[in-house]
Amino acid sequence: MNKNKIWWSSEQFWKKTAIWVTALMFVILIFLSFDTINKITVGSNRVPSYSVINKQISYKFDTKRNFQVPVISEQDSPLFGKKLTEEQAEKLVTHGKKIVQGRNCMNCHTLLGNGAYYAPDLTKAWLDKAWGDEKYREQLMINFLMEPEKNARTFGSGRKMPNLNISKQEAQAIIAFLKWMSSIDTNGFPYNFNAISQGEK
Ligand code: HEC
DSSP: OOTTSOGGGOHHHHHHHHHHHHHHHHHHHHHHHHHHHHHHSTTSSSSOOGGGGGEEEEEEEETTTTEEEEEEEEEEOOGGGOOOOHHHHHHHHHHHHHHHHHTTGGGTOEETTEEOSSSOOOTTGGGBGGGOOHHHHHHHHHHHHHOTTTSOOOOSSOOOOOOOOOOHHHHHHHHHHHHHHHTSOOTTOSTTOOBOOOOOO
């Protein structure tokens, strides 16, 4: 090796640095993976357990975090008027999620930001102002999912959702999934979302 060379210009030094940086990043990646798993697990602070569908879910602007955060009321507001156990709620929400996956709703919609941009993001569809009034929302959602071409609400896009031959039972499971998803603390995503007005219950 040339003795006049400065230490940081040696090839050896950069080879070692590359190995150390890669190793360090690998450790950080493992740490972040575990950290993320904690935060996205059902039943954690940000992702409520499935029985949250028994409660009223609303939104409140958090001045500290500077966006809307989900508020889960203490009061019961069971979906379709029937309070479910944790297992029953999990079964229904999971059924809904599988229908959404099986019917490939993501082909047009985004869910938690993933999917296509043809139709509205469904993360907070449960809380959409377009349902008008909380009292009629469940029925309006069933009607819409079963016959979207006849029951189109104005979601602002001017586009139409096709009829996907969804049965009433399937619609109910999808709505359970959408209600559960709307309770997730998504750090304000999607931004500028207008939530349905919260009547006193
Ligand atoms: C071919 C594209 C397409 C597919 C596939 C599709 N949708 Fe839609 N969906 C739309 C469009 C377009 C709208 C907006 C309709 C309107 O404005 O009347 C919409 C609206 C909605 C809304 C109302 C959104 C809101 O903001 O409240 C819900 C809920 C919904 N779709 C659920 C679903 C589910 C569940 C599936 C899968 C079973 C699905 N969609 C599959 C195109 C699609």
